[in-house]
Amino acid sequence: MVGMTLALLSLAQFLIALDYSIIFIALPSVAAELHLATATAQWVVSAYAVLFAGFLVVGGRLTDRVGAKPLFVVAIAGFGLASAAGGLAEGGGLLLAARAAQGLGAALLQPAVLGLIGTTFPAGPARSRALVVWGSVGASGLAAGAILGGLLTAVSWRLTFMINVPLTLLCALGAVIWFAPTRDRSTTRIPVGASILGTGAVLALVLGLTLAAEQGWSAALTIVSLVLGVVLLAAFIRTERTSTAVLIEPVLRRISSLRTGALATALYMASVGAEFYLLTLLLQAMKGYTPVEAGLAFLPLAVMVTAGNTAAGRAARSFGARASLAAGFAFATVGLVWIALALQGDSYVLHLLPGILLSGFGHGVIYTSMFTIGTSDVPAAHQGTAGALLTTSQYLSGAMTVAVLTLALGSAPGHGNFQVAFLITAAAAAGGLALSMRGILVRSGGPSHRPGRGVGPDPRGSRAL
Structure with missing residues (x-):
């Protein structure tokens, strides 16, 4: 059973x-x-x-x-x-x-x-x-x-x-x-009000970016949507500070490794997580692939994601989760830059496949490592909420990133638009690499632990990013 x-x-x-x-x-x-x-x-x-x-x-x-x-x-x-x-x-x-x-x-x-x-x-x-x-x-x-x-x-x-x-x-x-x-x-108590405010803020901001792509930044609906998003976000922050039914409990806000994990999940989704969206449009809209051909073109990516998952577990045991996360973002950065620079080429194998393999491997390594870091210093009683917060950060970032990339692509994207879009994802991966490297440096030679800053079984938790 x-x-x-x-x-x-x-x-x-x-x-x-x-x-x-x-x-x-x-x-x-x-x-x-x-x-x-x-x-x-x-x-x-x-x-x-x-x-x-x-x-x-x-x-x-x-x-x-x-x-x-x-x-x-x-x-x-x-x-x-x-x-x-x-x-x-x-x-x-x-x-x-x-x-x-x-x-x-x-x-x-x-x-x-x-x-x-x-x-x-x-x-x-x-x-x-x-x-x-x-x-x-x-x-x-x-x-x-x-x-x-x-x-x-x-x-x-x-x-x-x-x-x-x-x-x-x-x-x-x-x-x-x-x-x-x-x-x-x-x-x-269930924080329905905070969830509605937070979700409404993201919906309004994504809608504003969508309208900016369709009607321009100066359009009335664009401005109203963006202003509404900011107002709802401010209301959400105020609710989190004053309400007794909050989404993010105060004890979790003080765990720096959880904050690092949340930022890593956001950068993951803004980089290799958005790669699916861009590759789909590139292969079908620009390269003329059929849906079946596009699906098969993703097969190497799927294989490398699985390989990266497997490698991440071994690397984390040998070198630590932060080193594994840094390696994953490094692979992702190189792979996405490769695709950005080679996407005008006609050969899938010569021009796109190397970048797909590198970014796919990085994808798998990042996915495993970011959750390991994010929950490492969280007390057992809060593990479920911490996992939900990491996933929340991941998918909210995904929605915002798709909106930004849609804006970069425009209504009739050409190779130049796709290159800019892929470079945006590469910049997010590079940001993840910088985040990971800073975490490694802080743990190896940073300031000593200051009481009250970290929560969890590992007293070094507050020194994690």
């Missing part, structure tokens, strides 16, 4: 990651059939990412309040219904609403998955092995989504949504049959 539970939880996690990236290769087909402008089409990605990130912590608190099993069943069923609605959508508005509902379902689903891992597997080697499987499946889901998206889009982009329906049904039925009931439940 334990093995079946882990298999179902891994399948659910695979769906969460898969649905962020599976839509990338389908985007040109979706935009063509539903008559969506390029700037509007990016919301098919951003609607999922923003709602997912914005309500992850709420999902974690709901898991504690109502129990992991019932929330898992409700969330996976809602995810399946939203997928069906997206697959049947005949207009852009319904499709975007379905993607937002998918993101909300994923935000409730992932904490439930983690909660079930915690209650099913006892602390120690058993739980560690289960978490390794969970993390590996999540990373592979992002890479596999691009490949599977190409194969399904060759038939119909709608299959990228409909494939979820039988899988979510399987997960829901399996949960009812195999998952153990939840016993201990919390009475902690």
